[in-house]
Amino acid sequence: MGTKRKLENRRKFFQTSAALIGGTLMYSLIKPFEAIAETKEKDTEDDKANLPLWGMGVDLESCIGCGKCVEACKIENDVPKEPFYFRTWVEQYTVKNDGEVKIESPNGGIGGLKQSVPDEDIFKSFMVPKLCNHCTKAPCVQACPVGATFISPDGVVLVDETYCIGCSYCIQACPYGARYMNPITKVADKCTFCYHRITKGLQPACVEVCPTDARIFGNLKDKKSDLVKFLQKNPTQVLKPHLNTHSRVFYNGLSSEVK
Amino acid sequence: MPKLIFRLFLSFVLFVSVFIFIQQHLKPASFGKYGHYRANSINDNKMRTSYFKSENKCKECHQDVYDLKDNDVHYGVRCESCHSPKINASAECKEMPPKVEGTLKFCGQCHAMNLGRLKKGVPQLDFKEHKQGQNCIECHNPHAPWELKEN
Numbered sequence: 383m384g385t386k387r388k389l390e391n392r393r394k395f396f397q398t399s400a401a402l403i404g405g406t407l408m409y410s411l412i413k414p415f416e417a418i419a420e421t422k423e424k425d426t427e428d429d430k431a432n433l434p435l436w437g438m439g440v441d442l443e444s445c446i447g448c449g450k451c452v453e454a455c456k457i458e459n460d461v462p463k464e465p466f467y468f469r470t471w472v473e474q475y476t477v478k479n480d481g482e483v484k485i486e487s488p489n490g491g492i493g494g495l496k497q498s499v500p501d502e503d504i505f506k507s508f509m510v511p512k513l514c515n516h517c518t519k520a521p522c523v524q525a526c527p528v529g530a531t532f533i534s535p536d537g538v539v540l541v542d543e544t545y546c547i548g549c550s551y552c553i554q555a556c557p558y559g560a561r562y563m564n565p566i567t568k569v570a571d572k573c574t575f576c577y578h579r580i581t582k583g584l585q586p587a588c589v590e591v592c593p594t595d596a597r598i599f600g601n602l603k604d605k606k607s608d609l610v611k612f613l614q615k616n617p618t619q620v621l622k623p624h625l626n627t628h629s630r631v632f633y634n635g636l637s638s639e640v641k
Numbered sequence: 642m643p644k645l646i647f648r649l650f651l652s653f654v655l656f657v658s659v660f661i662f663i664q665q666h667l668k669p670a671s672f673g674k675y676g677h678y679r680a681n682s683i684n685d686n687k688m689r690t691s692y693f694k695s696e697n698k699c700k701e702c703h704q705d706v707y708d709l710k711d712n713d714v715h716y717g718v719r720c721e722s723c724h725s726p727k728i729n730a731s732a733e734c735k736e737m738p739p740k741v742e743g744t745l746k747f748c749g750q751c752h753a754m755n756l757g758r759l760k761k762g763v764p765q766l767d768f769k770e771h772k773q774g775q776n777c778i779e780c781h782n783p784h785a786p787w788e789l790k791e792n
Binding site for chain 2: 399402403406407409410443444445446447448449450454457458459474475476493494495496497501504507508509529530531532533534535540541542543544545574576577578579581582584585587590591592593594595
């Protein structure tokens with residue numbers, strides 16, 4: 383009697399576990415075919431073809447370093463007010479007569495940049511606004527271990543705040559220093575081209591407030607957009623082209639001193 | 642098949658299927674739709690509140706001021722470049738008007754002498770010489786800077 387029950391139990395155990403394993407395997411085998419059945423893949427590709435491809439032009443010949451963009455960015459995106467958290471910031475480069483280059487950006491340029499070098503020592507001086515370059519081959523996306531940062535189908539590098547584990551790998555990977563660890567949300571944060579604005583037809587906050595139109599935002603696919611016209615009119619460069627990041631922020635009048 | 646190999650094979654299959662089972666349940670629904678990320682995160686990024694409302698919103702009530710500014714040298718400067726933004730523009734504007742003091746420091750953000758911004762079409766002033774101790778808007782109308790007020 384005892385042996386029989388044991389045997390029955392064992393048989394039952396094997397039957398149920400076989401059913402479970404078989405079921406799971408079947409499910410995992412069928413799942414990839416679901417997509418084909420619904421032609422999901424094809425749809426997303428069609429969507430992508432109709433989507434814009436966002437980019438920005440920065441005209442260094444117009445930038446006056448007033449810092450309005452930095453201030454606006456901090457308000458719009460709830461960036462902490464401390465002077466070391468920035469989604470965008472403006473640097474002032476001063477090339478002295480003896481060839482020395484001084485780079486300064488007190489408080490990211492909020493309140494207007496002030497020249498600290500006496501006029502007679504200056505060979506040239508210019509402002510460089512910096513932000514996330516929205517690379518086509520983004521090092522930060524490659525570094526993320528959990529897939530919390532990604533390039534959206536319309537070409538903007540975004541952060542998934544609910545998925546980020548706050549390991550800071552992306553911050554180290556970014557060659558432009560465009561990311562920071564948000565002390566409030568404890569996740570990586572960066573410029574999104576004001577994704578919540580551009581998807582509603584508005585301009586990013588920094589572009590909106592720039593008094594000299596030094597920032598030009600637009601769709602790279604639309605041949606009539608302001609950005610494409612800006613690129614046609616001016617010889618532009620990207621930052622750190624040797625890194626092969628294929629960034630989508632284009633600078634006009636970029637000097638070789640800019641790092 | 643030897644019993645040992647069969648057991649090994651069985652536990653291998655069990656391990657793989659348990660892994661697949663757990664993975665399917667822990668993975669967020671939209672993960673992998675467009676790539677190695679949660680596709681719904683795109684919508685999360687769209688959901689933020691916007692502070693800056695753009696000039697079209699300001700024009701709804703202040704068309705006269707806008708026209709004055711747009712026909713003068715400050716035409717390229719947007720309303721929200723100087724006036725701080727409001728979340729609910731129409732309601733909050735009346736309660737807390739986004740006033741600008743127009744101090745030398747404020748206007749100096751663009752107009753204080755800096756060699757880096759000289760020759761860019763923005764007038765540069767040395768505020769040590771120009772009307773020290775006064776507010777800019779005591780003489781200048783910020784929307785039409787060359788309409789000087791009589792003192």
